[in-house]
Amino acid sequence: MIFTFEIPLLLLMLVTAAGAILVKDLMSAVLLLGSYSFFLSLVWAWLGAVDVAFVEAVVGAGLATVLFLLTLFGTAPKDTRLRRPPPSLTTLIVFPLLGILLLYAASDIPGFGDPNSPANIHISPTYLERSFQDTHTPNVVTAVLMDYRSLDTMVETVVIFASGIACALLLRRHGK
Amino acid sequence: MGILSIIFIVAGLFFLIVAAIGVIRFPDVYSRSHAVSLTDSLGAFLMLVGIALHEGLSINMLKILVVLILLYILNPVIAHATVRAALRSGLKPWQKGDS
Amino acid sequence: MNIFLFCVMVSLTILIGAYLYRVLQGPTIFDRLLGHNGISTKAIILLIVMGIYFDRVDMFIDISIGYALLNLVGALAIAKYLEQKGHP
Amino acid sequence: MTLFVFWILLSASFDWIHLSLGLACSFAVAWLNSGHSPFAPKFRLWLRVSLYLPWLFYKIVQSSLHLSKLILHPALPIDPQMISVETKLNHHAAVVLLGNSITLTPGTITAEVDRNHLIVHAMDKVSKEDVTSKQMELKIADIFRDEKPDL
Structure with missing residues (x-):
């Protein structure tokens, strides 16, 4: 039940990112990136990392939008329609290979929330038990x-x- | 208390759905902004009041009310800024005779 | 109650999809701005519902307050920008 | 003062350190921003505004139901138009409150504000009536009847 809810959020993120690449106009791309970071922050919040979600909301949705706007304001947004050359042969070969390599490496990572993974055996209990005595930070x-x-x-x-x-x-x- | 909050949340959800249909169906920026304002004013109000009722009387309920007040103050400002920008940049509003 | 909240969250996500259609499709830039605004309002509500679902409202509500303020900043900046430049 | 209440709501902790820090911060922010505000709201004004809010909420519910009927109608019988409204309000905050109320009410949106001249985009005849009937403006003028005009 818990893990099914990320999938629509991730799908929305994918659609937004693809739209930000494909859209013709730079302003719309900035808006789409803002929505993208909203979704990313929702995913973080869903996974329980509230601090990361807060930082993502502040930096991604607030600061980055304003900075992009300042950049667009300083340059000439009318002329900068995206002119992309068609991808070369090397790109077409190398990037799928890189993706396959990353997926292969990701299959070695222990499953999410697996109690037997190394991080959960040694590090997390130590931090959780001792951090308050050591540092007095809640x-x-x-x-x-x-x-x-x-x-x-x-x-x-x-x-x-x-x-x-x-x-x-x-x-x-x-x-x- | 639980039943009441469920009723509030479902009513708010109904208004949110109606507003989304309006955002898709309406012909131009100005009328779409009406639909978004419907979301902000009534849908969000009913949802948040339902949630606050579910939460019960505590500091969290007060915080939810703070979010509500913020939404009520800020969202008209955003809608007004959008519509004013659209108007000043010379976008003509949709009239009845247009397709 | 938990299942009900889960259904509420899923339907909010579908509604976000509807707004996202407007953001992607919108004929003018202002439609996209409106859709963005609607998305952020939905995200605020979704965050609070999520907080209820996890019983950790005190943590999630702070993010939603931050969202509400930041949404204002971003939207006002974009609207001011569009007023000065005119729409493309 | 308001900022201090806001701080308490946000931090939700009541030790002496937090309270004094919040008090210092809110006074600093209020002192830094005191030059910008055109007028200082008085307590009597807040009371009248809070009496005005339930009526505004009633209008919001009424016009929301009307607008959702419009949206769900299969033929989409809308007739959007721009109307311009003259107000007799002579106070900054009154005009701001009027514009905010008009925008908050679904079906009408303030598009442009000049000193006492508003351009309002209305959805159809019924929501146009809301603005042109001057009901809202009379209420707000009643709130601000004791204030010194500054416009």
Whole structure:
């Protein structure tokens, strides 16, 4: 009963993504991407990852739409109809192979919610039992992100900061 | 309490379905926006009140009411912005004689 | 009650599909904007129903408040943009 | 003040740290934004607005039933038209409330607002009557009868 509900959501996501590629006009593509991130966030919420869903809603639906709009506002949206060359032979061969490889690798991943998978045996119980004594943070996800993996998170933040600075530099030169 | 909330939710669902039919059937932007406004005002109201009744008196019910008030304030603003943008960019409204 | 809520969720998803048809098909950009708005309203309601279904309303309701605010921001930005540029 | 209540609703925790932090944040936000608001709502006004809301809800239910009858009718007997309405309201918030009520009522949508001139898109004759009968405007003028005109 529980797992059947994701399938219509995933189907809607597929339709939206295909529409965003196929649609002729860039504004509509931006709107479709907004709807896409709504659906993605619904899927996250359905799987129980409420924090990820919140971030997806904020970044995907709010910020990304506004940023895309700013980009369209800065460039010329009238001329940028999608002109795609037909795919070359290499693309036609390599990408299905890559897909098959990924599916093959995915068959090794333990099933969703499998109690015998390695992550569920060792790591999750430790985090769940000890995170409150260790860190005094009520939210386990926050504890994992900010305490157990704080170095990782810090370097991620550095990467995002660097990309932000790069964008600011590029836009400043554009403004002169 | 349970029966009442089920009645409210089913009524809200009925209005949502009607609004979706309207969104598909209506001929132009302006009249479609009426259908969307039907969703926002009555469908969402009935759904959320039904859910709040099901939840019972607690902090969550108050939060659901906050969502409801937000919807009531923000959705007319969005509908008005859409229709004004359509009007200012020179889209002609559908008249009765058109096909 | 749980089965009833599940039926409500499935029918909301079908309704989202109807709006998605309008977003994909819409002759002008404003139709797509309206469909987007309708989709987000449905998503807010769907989130709260989902919260009831899981008995974790306190977590899900915060996302729906965030949705409602963000939807306003995005839609207003798009509408302002379209007012200035004119529709294609 | 309103922001503080909002904070309490959102955080739903009542320790001293949370409460004082929320109080500080809401005062800071209110202080930062105090220059923009054209008028400060008074308590008497809120009371009258909350008395106005049930009537608005009654109108919403009535016109929703009418609009869903229109939608489900097989021949789709709609006659959409643009009408322009002059209002005598002379207060910013009153005009905002009027436009919001018109948009919230299914069947009519405010398309353009000038100072006291609204362009309304109406679905058919019945919903056109709603706007042209001035009923809503009289109610709102009654709410704002004591305020100083600022338009």
